[in-house]
Amino acid sequence: MMTIIKIIGVVVLVLVAAIGFLYWLSSKPIMKDQAISDIKGIADKSINDKKSIYSALVYIDAPQKDLTVKYAAGESNGEKIKTDQPFHVASVGKQFTATLIGRLIDEGKIKLHDPVGLYLDDALLDNLFVFKGVDYKDLVTIQQLLSHTSGVADYFALKDNGLMESLYQTPDKFFTPQELVKYTQEHQTAYFAPGNGYHYSDTGYILLGLIIESATKKPFHENLHEVIFDPLSMKDTYLMFYSEPQNGKRPIAEAWVNGHEISQFQSVSIDWAGGGVISTLDDLAVYIRALYQGRIISPETLEALNQFDYEFIPGIAYGNGFMQMQFDKFMPTLRFLPKMTGHMGVLGTQLFYDAATDMVYVSSLGSSDATAASVQTMIQTLSTVYRIK
Structure with a gap:
């Protein structure tokens, strides 16, 4: 948050x-x-x-x-x-999300520099990493999501036209992880090509939660x-x-x-x-x-x-x-x-x-x-x- x-x-x-x-x-x-x-x-x-x-x-x-x-x-x-x-x-x-990624690395289920496309469907990554007309989704790594260097925008931040004000403007709205990613896909644009900058992104951490679910075949909360x-x-x-x-x-x-x-x-x-x-x-x-x-x-x-x-x-x-x-x-x-x-x-x-x-x-x-x-x-x-x- x-x-x-x-x-x-x-x-x-x-x-x-x-x-x-x-x-x-x-x-x-x-x-x-x-x-x-x-x-x-x-x-x-x-x-x-x-x-x-x-x-x-x-x-x-x-x-x-x-x-x-x-x-x-x-x-x-x-x-x-x-x-x-x-x-x-x-x-x-x-830190909990990063720790779960660390455990999966220790168990040999993922690698820190794996492309995220190994664990997430193409449709989920569409339009998240397009910068200056080039789609970089195949190059984005788990490490870049962890470090906020993937270039993906932040669905939460107001400066990214994000949803922060929704917390109190639509208090009865329940957000699913997929809806949050979709918001970035439809309303935001990437800040740079992967590895070419730093931009704090909650969207990146939603993707990490989905990667954890994909690698373990268990819900994120069960992993926690x-x-x-x-x-x-x-x-x-x-x-x-x-x-x-x-x-x-x-x-x-x-x-x-x-x-x-x-x-x-x-x-x-x-x-x-x-x-x-x-x-x-x-x-x-x-x-x-x-x-x-x-x-x-x-x-x-x-x-x-x-x-x-x-x-x-x-x-x-x-x-x-x-x-x-x-x-x-x-x-x-x-x-x-x-x-x-x-x-x-x-x-x-x-x-x-x-x-x-x-x-x-x-x-x-x-x-x-x-x-x-x-x-x-x-x-x-x-x-x-x-x-x-």
Whole structure:
């Protein structure tokens, strides 16, 4: 559910925040109790009614500092939000799709650089990859879909004449994966020939979900549960509209898009393999740690997915289904922060991991206006951790 539209201005905002924050960093180191209090205060300050940010969920586990903080601020559904509240993960879910592709690579069912035409019908690929009169559908690879370098447009993004506003304009509309691909076929055009650029595309991830179904002969949601959710006992995690969590469904945290609360709308089906998962702070932390511990896919395959050769925006590099936060590119004086790997989503959602220290960071601010705030909250939280004596 991520879109470049919601990231516009994030670099400027984060830089301004970082400049002011550096003055605060110049103070002396702090004790762990003070750090916990400060992290909770950072979450509290992220609440902003003017930007439809009514709640904040933050989780940080930093073994190198013997620190774990799980905190909920604000309200959702008329009640104080809880730390175990399920929420829409948005494009954080692209990591799950990439992980399933990784498992299929390990099992020898697909290869990273296979042409997508090996798994998808020609009719499904028609008019998706036509650039300057040339149809490149036979040249597009799985890796290019993962890395957003296939050239395909994004059915979601407003700048692509996408469907983002449909979330609240047609709330009762249920979108199938095939309908989403068809929208790109009929209403959008490719941005470049495969491999000749970078353009973030949810359409590409719908195609990846369909490739997973083709290679396994199983629905996408069954793959999620069999490969990731069930083995890791992620009992509150599921694909909305398609599956059930082991613990049973509970109220989902509010999700605000352009000032509209959309968490229960049928139109949220617009996500699917691009970010349609519901999860919790704890479940996401379990997943990303297991992933980097080699418990889901092989280290070799994960390394291939974690080649960060593309730029999402300055300060955020993109690989094959994963982002890397490169804080020194936001502000050189932030180079003391690690290069966290994971993904972020349009609802101010974050899931990142530092393999060197086994540190996990998870958050959700529940609003499409919270992208800059979520990055700022992450920087401030991590910086607080690194001040602990």
